[in-house]
Amino acid sequence: MVEQISTQGLIRPGRTCWRSVHVDRFALIVDAAEYFAQLKAAMILARKRIMLIGWDFDTRVRLDPEAKSSIWPDKFGSFISTLVERRPDLQVYLLKWDLGILKTLGRGATPLFILNWMTGKRIHLRLDSVHPLGACHHQKIAVIDDALAFCGGIDLTVGRWDTPEHRDEDRRRASPWGFAQPPWHDATAAVDGEAAQSLAELARERWESATGERLPPLSERHAIWPQTLQTTFHDVNVGIVRTQPKSDGQTEVREVEALTLAAIARAHRFIYVESQT
Template structure:
């Protein structure tokens, strides 16, 4: 451990970096190059470039996979040759030594139906076994494989919140009714914000190890790391960071003798405790009572950090509206109550035409010193019930801090529809991320508040229905009961108030 001298010349241990603290990361490694890919226009273009350079192996882990997906949205929706399933088969046909493996969640009937019964129907694309396609069940009933990782030649790896599917392409303009978002059905997919990242070096090999372990658990087949002389780094992608330390954190449920892994939750909680100035989230869901309790504690401090959340205003599916949105409302109410110093801000972004923008990214920034990108939502199941993978980079340099700040400000600016420099200046003047966002009045960022619930919604939030935190309470919601602290009006008009307790 490194040391430094205090004011009297005594040597004291230096504070360990966040990703080096025990129990927070599965592996730490250095990325020779690391780049953030904001929205799937950038991701799909980079992925297409790297796939074309693959020499020995391509491994895909996904929650969803649709072989009809066009990585180039400028091609026609019915252009068979532009579809990724066809492209993967052609790669193997022209390079017989190339090993292509896809391991996708075996989604239940109701979810598969909403996806046109993909990825199940994708098996028919690869019957000749030129491409190894497997559906994978995580084990516990109701759990899902939610990791999104693609590793190419063990030299370059992509990870984040995005799947390869026909409704996932969008770019930072998030245009209303953009014809490039046309799906095979002829419908235009709704605007969607995603964030992925790409890395090489030992960090890519670490994600390759994760993929190999997943493959072994699903198939009992062991695969070996690859070594290539070529460089599959995507053309046109300029690295944001060089030679940066990175940590890989996971969530895995307890099942079949395997222990529970909650590294992602542990890293979130430690990040919240360690933050000095800013905790910034972009996330699809926001329902975890443990994370809410940690944030509430920091908001009550007189000199604690500012907390900023950007999330979808209303979930696309009715099930998520009843479960995730309802419980989020209770979490927001709790944080509003704890926010005694006006440091909590929550927003939902809209398009220019007033359409809901789906925030599917899973991004966390701590003090502009730590950047996390991954698959985990800020809900119970991502902390202990589903499989998840997040990566965190912590440069530890002033240049690295400036880079993370630039990436964060660029993302915020694209939400509000303003140049990055204009938003940066507003942040500099106000000294606050939340207040800087509020200075832009174009109506692109709506305050995300805690709407009063009906009795049924309060019941769902109290019992956290649809959001198990582990295999221990998956079918025992009484074990994860979280009494609301919102005043509930009784039939006679009186109100009562009970307190949420952080678990």
């Protein structure tokens, strides 16, 4: 049982967060082994739209290397292509930081997937260059049918997959070239309800800012929650917190900084700080 800590006065829309919204279910997901597998399970349930916003994507990454067998391909690129083939009404939108594209040139089949996706009709890959010089995009958001959303620190790329054990030698963590990768720790969260709808709105805003294309919200939503995804909290409010630079038509947002400082200021007994690696 996870103790729920009061955030009264800490989550303040317009100050320390963008919005305070309700969720029926909230799941904390620790490390990419669990996240990749749950994201794959959720995308299989998609009917209309998948939106993936990230710093980087690598089509060679395996989503669930621990699975013994599956009717679905496990490599990210093949999985997305197969998913669209089997779901005739499904549209997939991938938004990737533009400078990160330089890293894909030596990635085997990845450039072929990117070429097909950028010219495809139902898989839409775009590169986001709307940021100040020398900056990059680091939001990692996945939205499934506006009904389920993942948001945290994990990209679908090389060197992120790991288990909570973080073993020094783990062959499952090898790169697509077969090279050993160091342990990598990170976390993300899954939400439904109003939180998922708000993250879907944020993803659409990012897409419009990068491409000029406005995507409408989905009028029909259905319940999406993988059976294997364990819920951490039920029926709670959560804050959605952003960082975004000032640009044409967009004001600077420093909610992450404001919330972090406010949380530190409220500490009485201890402060726990966790790093990514």
